[in-house]
Amino acid sequence: MTAGSTDTTSDGVNPRPRGGRMPRRERRVQLLESALEVFVAQGYHAAAMDDIADRAGVSKPVLYQHFPGKLDLYLALLDTSCDLIIDNCREALASTNDNRDRVTATMKVFYSYVASEEGAFRLVFESDLTSEPDVRERVDRVTTECASMIADVIRTDTGLPDEASELLAVSLVGMAQVSARFWLAGGGQIAQDDAADLIAGLAWRGIRGYPMTDDH
Amino acid sequence: MTAGSTDTTSDGVNPRPRGGRMPRRERRVQLLESALEVFVAQGYHAAAMDDIADRAGVSKPVLYQHFPGKLDLYLALLDTSCDLIIDNCREALASTNDNRDRVTATMKVFYSYVASEEGAFRLVFESDLTSEPDVRERVDRVTTECASMIADVIRTDTGLPDEASELLAVSLVGMAQVSARFWLAGGGQIAQDDAADLIAGLAWRGIRGYPMTDDH
DNA sequence: AACATCGTGGAGGTCAAGATCGGCGTGCAG
């Protein structure tokens, strides 16, 4: 009994049935999906190209016929995920003119992002390839871009200096991403919207007093 | 002769003079210092044991006579850094009974931690070995432990439920660590204490308004 | 002063993982 039974190779993952033939374009998206699952579950370094190929139900050469290397595959997925969160953040900020609603909407964007089934946020917030400059640049860009958009609002409405606005905005983004990640790890003790509302309230109380309030 | 001149370690090319002989205990701490520099500069995976040995001015076998393997070496440094930030956080919270001062003191702890010359915070906040459960557990413990201590204060003073207190505390920790990291990356446009005060003000305005505020 | 001891150094083994080359089966035009 060398093979044949579709048993789990290593973990609780079930590889796809082997032998199906499909056009290139379709195969490519399937490979991307499989790669995302493996990278999310194991991280970049622990993920082997064999694992991704097995997960997709194909052999390794097929994978290399679609992507030149492991890093390219990872960067493709990373770019998609980075663009998603940045675009959603932009839309949330543009969705209203009330700053309190802006805070809530942006917070919900982060919580939805983290709660999404695919878990792609791990590539961005928990990447284990930060030594690679291409990865570092993209990961940092998520925080800096989101923060920059928020900082524009802060600066416009408060008149604070650029550096202070940026730092405040970065801290709001940090609050959102870290709390969302640990909310998810907590296992759903609190409903997603309740958690987002709670933290949005914290953030809003923090920044709403800034234009006119002096310290103490 | 064994001059401990730890000058700027920007890129890691700074091998020590070779040939110096020293007692075990001293050699061990020197190896730890060298390993920290290399891990901080290059990350876990990119760092080779040869690099660490060369950095310390010794050869590879002596490194293995002091530490059984690469992971143990990394975990030793990680533990030290994790304990440091957790203990400092605890002391900051115990240093006063005024919650506003608690927030400021805790924020300054994070900024000092990130600004410390050795850059050990990168092992905790930017580790590239999160796939290893031992590492993941320690890294997460920093946030959860710090948050737990803060959550105790929040729960006591506000009467909020446990889960809400924990989530608020986690978000404050996230705000601190992310903003501190990006403040450092910003290159010192703002003075360290000013940045910490700014974010502490944001955090305090956020949480001070919650139910049952005990103002003296 | 000579010898034994111990720490040090360079060169090498092992193995995992990324990247690749000749064969196989299927569908279609002629």
Next chain:
DNA sequence: CTGCACGCCGATCTTGACCTCCACGATGTT
């Protein structure tokens, strides 16, 4: 029926990094 093209797979190569074996020199003792 037959040749062709295309997609796919088993088996292999190579690189790089972690981890040990034989010489050498310094130190303490008689």
